[in-house]
Amino acid sequence: MLKNVHVAERYDTSVWPLGFLRWALVVVFLWFGCMKFTSYEAHGISAFIVHSPIMGWLNTLFGVQGASNVIGVLELSTAAALILGAFIPLFSALGAAMSCATYIITLTFMFSTPGVTAAPLGGFPWLSGDVGQFLLKDLVLLAASACLLIKSVQVAPGRAPEAAAMSR
Numbered sequence: 510m511l512k513n514v515h516v517a518e519r520y521d522t523s524v525w526p527l528g529f530l531r532w533a534l535v536v537v538f539l540w541f542g543c544m545k546f547t548s549y550e551a552h553g554i555s556a557f558i559v560h561s562p563i564m565g566w567l568n569t570l571f572g573v574q575g576a577s578n579v580i581g582v583l584e585l586s587t588a589a590a591l592i593l594g595a596f597i598p599l600f601s602a603l604g605a606a607m608s609c610a611t612y613i614i615t616l617t618f619m620f621s622t623p624g625v626t627a628a629p630l631g632g633f634p635w636l637s638g639d640v641g642q643f644l645l646k647d648l649v650l651l652a653a654s655a656c657l658l659i660k661s662v663q664v665a666p667g668r669a670p671e672a673a674a675m676s677r
Contacts, residue, residue, distance in 0.1 A: 510677065527660055527667045530653045531591055531601075534608055537650065538588035545581025563614055587611060598664060605658035611652035619644050 526623030544550040545642040551574045558576055559565045567576035587607040621626050625644065636642050 520659075527657065528595075530657050531595060534604075534650070534653060534657070535588050535591045536657065538584045538608070538611075542581045544582030545577045545584060547564060548549055551577035554569050554580070557615075557618045557622050559621065561618060562621060563617060583607075584611070587669060594661065598661065601661040605654055608654035609651060609658055612647045615644065615647045616651065 511611075545554075553570065554577060555573050557578075564576075567579060570576075571579055581671050587604055590600045590607055590666040592603030592604075593603045617642070622640060624637055624639070625641040627637045627641070636645060
């Protein structure tokens with residue numbers, strides 16, 4: 510039993526959760542970012558964008574596909590920063606901050622997009638199955654992004670969060 514405690518002290522168990530959060534976010538941003546360049550996705554997100562006080566100008570300025578393309582570039586840039594962040598700490602913090610900003614913005618859609626609540630059930634707090642429940646998942650993605658961001662700014666300069674945790 511003492512041997513297991515000693516082993517646990519030597520190996521930081523926070524290494525794999527940080528890596529798991531990072532690479533899960535990378536997959537989400539790569540997948541969603543690539544989808545933004547399709548007509549299907551552009552029209553799918555148009556209702557969110559057009560009703561958003563933060564992003565509504567995108568459709569006006571760039572059109573439906575152009576707005577989606579801009580968002581796709583931002584999402585792929587976030588994925589790239591997160592990937593680089595596995596090796597370069599500055600990019601870890603940058604990618605995690607970009608990810609946090611993304612999910613903060615998408616969570617505002619809960620308040621601006623029609624159809625988020627289930628009107629037949631009396632509205633808030635009941636979420637519709639197609640829009641409201643889809644957006645609620647972003648709360649978990651924001652939490653994952655915030656955890657990675659906090660850890661990224663806590664590590665010593667010159668080391669990625671996963672590398673810093675491994676060396677303890």
